[in-house]
Amino acid sequence: MQSYNSDTLPAATRTSAWNALYSKQLNNVEFTPASNVDFAARLSLGQLGPIQFARMCTNRTNIMRTRKHILPSQQRLYSFLLQASGSSTLSHCGQEAQLTAGDFALCDSSAPHNFTVDDNSIVIMLRIDAKTLKKHLPTPERFCGLHLKNEVGLTATMSAMLERLDRQLEKGFTSTYDERFAQNVLEMLSMSYAIGFDLEPDVSAVLRGRHAEVIRYIEDNLRDPNLSPASIAKGMRISPRYLRTIFASSGEKVSSYVIRRRLEECAKQIRDPNWCGHTLTEIAFGWGFNSASHFTRTFHEHHGVAPREYRRRMMK
Template identity: 50%
Template sequence: MDTFSTIGLPGRGSGRTDAWNSLWATQMSRCGFMPVDKGHFDAELRIGVMGPLKLAHLSVDHCSVERSQSDIIKSGSRAYNFLLQAYGTSTFFHCGHQSRLGEGDFVLCNTAMPHYWEADGPSTTIMVRVEPEVLREYLPTPEQFCGLHLGRAIGFADTAGAMVRSLTGQVQSGGSTAQESQVAGYLLETISLSYMMAHADGSKGSAVVWQRHRDIVQHIEAHLRDPDLSPGSIASGLRLTPRYLRTIFSASGERISAYVLRRRLEECARQMRNPAWNGHTLTEIAFSWGFNSAAHFTRSFHDHYGVAPRAYRRLQEVSGDV
C-alpha cells in the first residue's frame, strides 16, 4: 500500500494545501481541498489494490473538498467511488442529494459529476473505487443511486463496512490472496444489494426512463451556473421535446424549474457556510450560481430557508457551522 502525506510537502498554509491538491490529482481525481484552518493542514492518503478495486484510506483535518465542472473537464478520470465514513461525521452533496454521513455509512459518487464533501472535524474515509463497466455487473444502473445515503443499519451495509475495513487493513499489511477478484466481487455484491434494498422504490421503473432522467440531472448539474439554464435550453441541449422532458422529470415529483432553483439555493447556502467564501459578497455568490437578480435571490432564499441570506450567513458565523 502506497502512503502519501502532507508531511514534507513544500510550503506552509495555502502552499501546502496547493501541493496536496496536486498530489491528490495524480493519485485520485482532480479536486480542491479547503482546510478550515488555512494556516495548518494535515492529511494522509494510503492507496492499495484488491483485484479490480482501488482502496483509498484518507485521514484529514477539518476541511471540505470540491470537484467542480472545470476539474472534470481538465481531468480524464471517470470512475465510481463507494465512500465509507470510517471516523467522524460529514455531509456529501452530489447529483442534487445531500447525504449526512455517520460512522459506518456509505454514499456512492460518480467522479464524472460535480460533488462536494464537508467534514465536521477530523475525519477518516475509505473509498472503494471501481470502473463503471465492473460496477454495472453488480449494480446495472449506478447513476440512480449516486449521492444517496446508505445507513450502516440498512441491508448488509454494516457487513460491507467491516469488509472494507478488513480488506484495507489486509492490503496495508502487505497481505494478498489468490482470490482477490472473487473477494472484490463479494464486496461489490454486498454493497450493491444493500443499496437496492435501501432504495427499492427508486430502483423500479424502466431503465430507459432512468437513463433519460440521469442525463437530465447531469446536464443541469453541469450547467447550474449558467443564468440561461431553463427547461427549454435543457430540452434543446439533450435533443428532447419539452413535453417529453417534463414527463421524464415528473417521476421525481419535482418540476425542472423548481429543481434548478433549489439546487442553486443549496449551492449558495453551502458557500455561505464556508469560511473560505467570507470575502465574497452575497450578490457575488448568488450571481456565480446563475441568479441575475439580487432581489429574486433574496426572496427565493427566504422562501426556502425561512430567513434572509444576510441573517443566514450571520447565524452560521456565530454558530461556527461550516
C-alpha cells in the same frame, strides 16, 4: 499497500505538494485545509482485483473537484466512500450526504463534487471503472451523492467487512481468488444500495438513468441564467414532453428543482464566512438569478426568512 504522508512534504508548500501528490495518485482535486499550518494527511493505496482501495486520514479540510479538474480523456470511475471514523459532508450531483461512521456515499469522477472532512476523519474509498460497476449496479448515476446510512439494510455488515478487508490489504494480503472476491464485494454493495433505497418497481432502469443524466446537465449549467426546461430539453436532445416524463417519478417539476438547487447553493455561500464581503445580489446572480426581488421572494418561501436576516442569524 503504498502509503503517503504529508509530514514528509516541505512545510512551506505542504498543501500544494499534497494536492499534486493526491491528484497524481487518484483524481485531480484541490485540498483547502482549515489551517495550512496544521494540515496533516495520510493516504494508503491497495488493490483487490478491479477494485482500488484508498484510505485517507486527514484533519478538517475541504476537497473540491470542479469542471476544470475533469478532462474528457480521463477514464470514468466511481468511488464508494465509506466513512470509517469521524464525519464528513459530500455535495455531489445535487445531493448532500452528511456521513458518520459506517455510512456510504457514491461519487462519480466525471461530475464535480465538494467533500468536507472533519478532524480525525478516516475515509475508505473503493474505486471501480464504470464498465465493471455497471455489471453489478446498472444505473450507478441514480445513487451518486445519496446518503446510505449505516443502520439501513445490509450497510452495517458491508462497512464492517470492508474495514476488515482494508486492514488485511494493508498487511499485504493477496490471493489467487482476488478477482472472484472483488466481484462478490461489488455484488454485495449493489444489493446494499438496492435494499437501502428500495427502488420503486414501476420506475424503469432506463428512466432512472436518464433522470441522473438530466440532473448532471442541470448541475453543470446551474449558474446559467437562461437555464430552463426548454433549454435543458434542447441541450439533452430530448423533447420537453419526455423531460417531464423523466422527472415525473421524482415528484418534483424541472423548474422547481432548478430553483431549489440555486437557493441551496446561495444559502451555502451566504452562511460561509469567506463570502461575507460579497453582497446578496452578487451571490444570487452568481447562481443564475437575474432579479434581486425574485431571489428575495423565493428565498423567503424556501427558508422561511429573508436572505438578509438569514445571513445575520448565520453570522452570529
